[in-house]
Amino acid sequence: MTTATVTRPDEEQADRQVRAARSRRWRAGGRRELIGLVFLLPAIAIFGLFAWWPIVRGLIISFQRTDLMGSSEWVGLDNFQALFADPLLGTAVQNTLLFVGLGVLIGFPAPLILASVLSTVRRLGGVYRFLVYLPVVIPPVVSVLLWKWFYDPGAGLFNELLGKVGLGPYPWLESPDTAMLSLVLESTWAGMGGTVLIYLAAMVGVPQELYEAAEIDGANLWQRIWHVMLPQLRTVIALLLLWQLINTVQVFTEPYVFTGGGPQNSTTTVLLLIFRYGFQQGNYGQAAALAFLLALALALMSAVYLRATRSWSKS
Amino acid sequence: MSGFVSETSRRRPGTRRALFTVHGLTLIALVLIGLGPLYWAAKGAVSSPTELVTNPLALWPADARWANFSLAWDDLQVGRYVLNSFWIVLGSWAVQLFVAATAGFALSVLRPRIGPYVYGAILATMFVPYTVSMVSLFLTIIDLPILGINIANTYWAIWLPAGANAFNVLLAKGFFDALPKELFDAAKVDGAGTWRLLWSIVLPMSRPILAVISLLAVMHSWKDFIWPLVAIADPQKQPIAVALTVLAGQAPQDQLIAAMVLALVPPVLVFLAFQRQIVAGLGFTGVKG
Secondary structure, X not given: OOOOXXXXXXXXXXXXXXXXXXXXXXXXXXXXXXXXXXHHHHXXXXXXXXXXXXXXXXXXXXXXXXXXXXXXXXXXXXXHHHHHHOHHHHHHHHHHXXXXXXXXXXXXXXXXXXXXXXXXXXOOHHHHHHHXXXXXXXXXXXXXXXXXXXXXXXXXXXXXXXXXXXXXXXXXXXXXXXXXXXXXXXXXXXXXXXXXXXXXXXXXXXXXXXXXXXHHOOOOHHHHHHHHHHHHOHHHHHHHHHHHHHHHHOXXXXXXXXXXXXXXXXXXXXXXXXXXXXXXXXXXXHHHHHHHHHHHHHHHHHXXXXXXXXXXXXX | OOOOXXXXXXXXXXXXXXXXXXXXXXXXXXXXXXHHHHHHHHHHHOOOHHHHHHOOOOOOOOOOOOHHHHHHHHOOXXXXXXXXXXXXXXXXXXXXXXXXXXXXXXXXXXXOOOHHHHHHHHHHHHHOOOOOOHHHXXXXXXXXXXXXXXXXXXOHHHHHHHHOOHHXXXXXXXHHHOOOHHHHHXXXXXXXXXHHHHHHHHHHHOHHHHHHHHHHHHXXXXXXXXXXXXXXXXXXXXOHHHHHHHHOXXXXXXXXXXXXXXXXXXXXXXXXXXXXXXXXXXXXXXXXO
C-alpha cells in the first residue's frame, strides 16, 4: 500500500495555520504566565523577606556570632555549647513542661465538658456562646494585668473572696510553688472560648441516629457520651490537643507580664529565655540556637503525636 | 438538635428539671467568668485608690470617679497609644488583605506554572511558628536584604511581616477555587482584563471570606504583643498592649485599670458588632484561635 508522501498545497496551508495558532497560544500562554507571576509577586516578596528568609537565617545565625552592626563570623557549635552550659536552660525547659502539663490537665477537659453542656442548650444558645467567647477577644496583656490585680495578695479579689469562706490567703504569683499554676489558670480562662465553640460545632454535627440507636440498645446518658459522642469527636479532639500543646510550649505573654520569670525563675519559660538572650543580652546566636531546638522539639512532638493518634483513630 | 439527651427523655419531668438546673448553673458560672472580670475592671476603673484597698469587695464605689478615664486618656497618654494601635491594625489589615487577595487570585484563577510550588512554600511556613524565627526576623527588619534599609521603630516593621500569613492565603485560595469558572470565561469573552476580573468579579463575590480575613487580621493585630514589643522600641510609637506593660509599673492603680478598660473596649465592640461572623469564622479557620 502506498501513501502520498507529498503534502498537497491545502494540507500545507492547514499545517501552517496550526503552527501559527500554536505559537499564538504559546505567546498568549506566556503572557498569562507573566500576569500570574505579577499577581504572585506581593506574596513572594512578603513571604520571602519576612517568612522564608528569617527561617533560613535563623538556622544560619545559630552557628554564627552576630552583632547589630551586621558583622557575623562562623563559630561552629559555640552557641549550643554556651546554651547547654547555662543552668537556666534546664529550669526553663522544666517550667515550660510544667506549664504545658498543667495546661493540658486543666485546659483540656474544661472546654470539652462545657461544650457538652452547651450542646444540650436550646434556648438562649447565642447568649451562652457570647459569654464563652468574650474572654478570647480581650487583649492578652489586659487579661494578664487584670488577673495580676485579682491575684494581689493585699486587696486582690481572689484572696478577699476566698477569705469570706475561710480559705487562704494564698500567695498566688508570689511563691515559686503556686506561680505557675496561677499563670495556667489565667491562660485557660483566656483561651478556652475558641476551643469550646469548635467542640460545640463538632458535637452538633454528630448524627442524631447514632444516639437514637444507642438508646434503643439501652445505653444510658453517660454511655451515649462516652461510647457515641467522644469517639465521633476523636479527630477534632486530637487536633485541638495538638494545637494546645504547640501553643502552650510557646508561652510568653503570661510569664513576661505576670512575673517577668520570677519568683526565683519559677516561671522562666523557653520563650522568655530566647527573648532574654536575644533582646536583653544581644546574644542573637544563642537565642537563635535555642529557637532552632524549640522548632525541632515542636516538629518532633507533632510528628509523634500525629502518628500515635492516627493508629488510635483507625482502631 | 437534641444531642445525647434524646427527645423522649427530654419529655420526662426528671430530665427536664435536671437539664434546667444544669443550664441555669452553667449560665450563672458563664456570667461570672465571662462578664465578671469585665464588670470588675469597670468598677475598679472608677474607684479611688483608697477604696480599692479599704473596701475591695464593694460592688460599686461610694463615689464613682469617671474622671479616671480622661486622666488615663490624657495624663497616661492612653489616647496616643490607642491611636498607635489603630494605625497598626489598619496597616496590618490592608497588607494582609492585599497579599491574600492577589496571591489567592493568582493561585486559583491565573494558575501560573510555578503556582503550586509557591503555594507549597507558603503553606510550609505554617509549620514554623513565628516565635521561633523572631530573632532572625528582627535582624531582618533592621537591615532589609537587597534594600539595605532599617524599618525597626516604624510601623512598616509590623505591617509588612503581618502580610506573611499563610492561613489568609489558604482561606482566599480555597474560596476562589469554589467560584464558578464559567463566570471567568464569560468575563474574558466580554473583553475584561485580568485586573477587571479580580476587581469587578472575583472580589465582589468573595465578600464573606474577605470579611473573615479582615476580622481575623483586626482582632489578631489588636491583641498582638510580643512582636510590637520587639519591633517598636520608641515609647511614643508603641501600641496600647505594649504601653500598658510599661504603665503597669508607674501609673496609680485606679488609672491603670481605667487604661486597661479603654484598651479592651475596641475589640469587645468589634466582637459585639460582628459576633456572628467571628463565630462563623471559627468554622472557616478550623483550629486557629
